[in-house]
Amino acid sequence: MTDKLRNVALIGHGGSGKTSLAEALLYNAGVTKRFGSVDEGNSTLDFEPEEIRRQSSVSTSFHQFSWKNHNVNMIDTPGDQNFFTDTRMCMQAADGVVVVIDAVDGIKVQSEQAWEFADEFGLPRVIYINKVDRERADFFKTFNDAVEIFSPKPIILQLPIGQEADFSGIVDLVNMKAWTYEDGKAKAIDIPSDMQETVETERETLIENIAEADDELVEKYLEGEALTDEEIVSALRKGTLERAFVPVLCGSATMNIGVDFVAGLMADALPSPADLGPRTGFVPGTDTEEQREPSADAPFSALVFKTVADPYAGRLNLFKVFSGKLGPDGTFYNANKQTKERYNQLLHLRGKEQKSAEGAGPGDILAVAKLKETVTGDTLCDPDKSIQYKAAEPLPGVVSFAIAPKSKGDEDKIYSSLAKLIEEDPGLKLERNEETRQTLLIGQGQVHIETTVEKLRRRYNVEVTLNIPKVPYKETFKKKIRVQGKHKKQSGGHGQYGDCWVEFEPLERGEGYQFVDKIVGGVIPKTYIPAVDKGISEAAQKGVLAGFPCIDFQATVYDGSYHSVDSSEMAFKIAGSLAFKKAMEQAEPVLLEPIMEIEVVTPEEYMGDIMGDLNSRRGRVLGMESRGKNQAVRALVPLAEVLTYAPDLRSMTGGRGIFTMKFSHYDEVPSQIAQKVIEELRTQQEQEK
Secondary structure (H helix, E strand, O other), X not given: OHHHEEEEEEEOOOOOOHHHHHHHHHHHOOOOOOOOOOOOOOOOOOOOHHHHHHOOOOOOEEEEEEEOOEEEEEEEOOOOHHHHHHHHHHHHHOOEEEEEEEOOOEOOHHHHHHHHHHHHOOOOEEEEEEOOXXXXXXXXXXXXXXXXXXXXXXXXXXXXEOOHHHOOEEEEOOOOEEEEEEOOEEEEEOOOHHHHHHHHHHHHHHHHHHHOOOHHHHHHHHOOOOOOHHHHHHHHHHHHHOOOEEEEEEOEOOOOEOHHHHHHHHHHHOOOHHHHOOEEEEOOXXXXXXXXXXXXXXXXXXXXXXXEEEOOOEEEEEEEEEEOOEOOOEEEEEOOOOXXXXXXXXXXXXXXXXXXXXXXXXXXXXXXXXXXXOOOOOEEEOOOOOOEOOOOOOOOOOEEEEEEEOOOOOHHHHHHHHHHHHHHXXXXXXXXXXXXXXXXXXXXXXHHHHHHXXXXXXXXXXXXXXXXXXXXXXXXXXXXXXXXXXXXXXXXXXXXXXXXXXXXXXXXXXXXXXXXXXXXXXXXXXXXXXXXXXXXHHHOOOOOOOXXXXXXXXXXXXXXXOOOOOEOHHHHHHHHHHHHHHHHHHOOEEEEEEEEXXXXXXXXXXXXXXXXXXXXXXXXXXXXXXXXXXXXXXXXXEHHHOOOHHHHHHHHHOOOOEEEEEEEEEEEOOHHHHHHHHHHXXXXXXXXX
């Protein structure tokens, strides 16, 4: 039943304990017979060799369990920014979220970014403050930081009994009971006497916060009447669903303390697919909005949010049903590709295992194998009632490496293998830079690229080398100049004759190449003018400084001459080319470099190092702003200076800083640096000959 279904994503920064929490939930529900451990490499959910080696999730995994007569589809997402595209894409399948925060490390930048994803998709959430048993754990500091940083406001539902090595249980402020744990089993005890005052105060605060979600309860509370447990639970659910507040629990996933309350709150307070109401899409090929109710009686519709390259089943497409129902086999319509797809089996994913499903209804998360056209982001629907949903976009890449095969002849194998990995991971991109003649693999960070290379080797037996990419410099000139381009050749019979006078002048950055025809009186016939243009534009692909394309200039042909017999389009094309080369040599040519706009988000204590580092990279700071407890700085920095920025930032901030980067514009390289770059480039070109 849809109202008893919960689709819950576990999100938070890397190392906060999401997978450990998931393992505890599965163990407590009787789904697994042993308590899987990330540290020991026997986790049910982190099963890829790369995950076992790194002891952290690199891809979202899925499992199901039952609790309090509710069925929970659990979505365990990566917390490392390198794999946040996968986190964001898979959160499209969630209806609610558990945000896992480490009581030792507190709220990291990645925690805030994951919270923003939940905001983007309008997901109600619960916070679980984990690792309260660890040295230096501080529940109240972590909670107060959450109140300062996050909105809607977090509210405490539980208090820890003890902290660090003394942590042994929790006090539940809803029913005013205390519990200690042994081997994951809760045992009721009296509320410790030294906690009575704190418990009373926090209970009062909780009642005030919860009552605010219900006008009738506010009135009852203000009149001094006591609220019943049923009223509190009902208001807690209402406030959570309406995102008026975020309930906060605490515990230790690895010690299995408080995990049962997380499962209970998933059932009691997080939404079913029915609670979120109709899903809005649009009629394919139009801007007309269309809605689908989360009902089995509505026309079928679903969104493909992830693709997995399974070594046995082939390509698996994971989708979430928004409306309607499916049988165990049949046909549906891909609205993006405008084609029907046949399927023979529906699958539930349970870690690395798969189980056949008898059918699907609203809210179900399933996989289907061997669809021919379907990829991540596509909408599947009823062919007679088609609809298309807007899918989330992958995060922009921030790091790129030039990729090449270790063995000759492996180029095709690289491209075909990477194409499969890119289907699985939309955060990757493969581009060919024609100027540098390099193939670039672009991703979310160095770890992302390294993990991809590991998968290439393990799955497809392809070994590659990674190199820092060459910078795609450009050239231009600073001086306005008039030159003659003349091509004259006699060789028996017809000769070749083309003669043009061209004025070259620099343009503003980003204006590209412009050609102007100012020929009057037919001194050059109209039929030959395009040839002059073509000769200049082709010659401009290779400047005189270091062979890079010349940009941002205007060429105006204003005079010339022709021969009635010997002139031809080819002759005038050569004349245009000669004019360009002569102009470049005489018009103060300069080297241009790509400038990137970079945004760095980091805890405030690292800002001095970040600013100093950006200045050393010839950066120009555009502005700064506060982001919760973090600072964000925007700057313009030459690409040549940030090719290895990802590992450098990780080192500077202990992995707590993140950045995004996008191309801004081209700008002149300072003369002393330009000379050095040109010499190095010419040496490289000589060696490559």
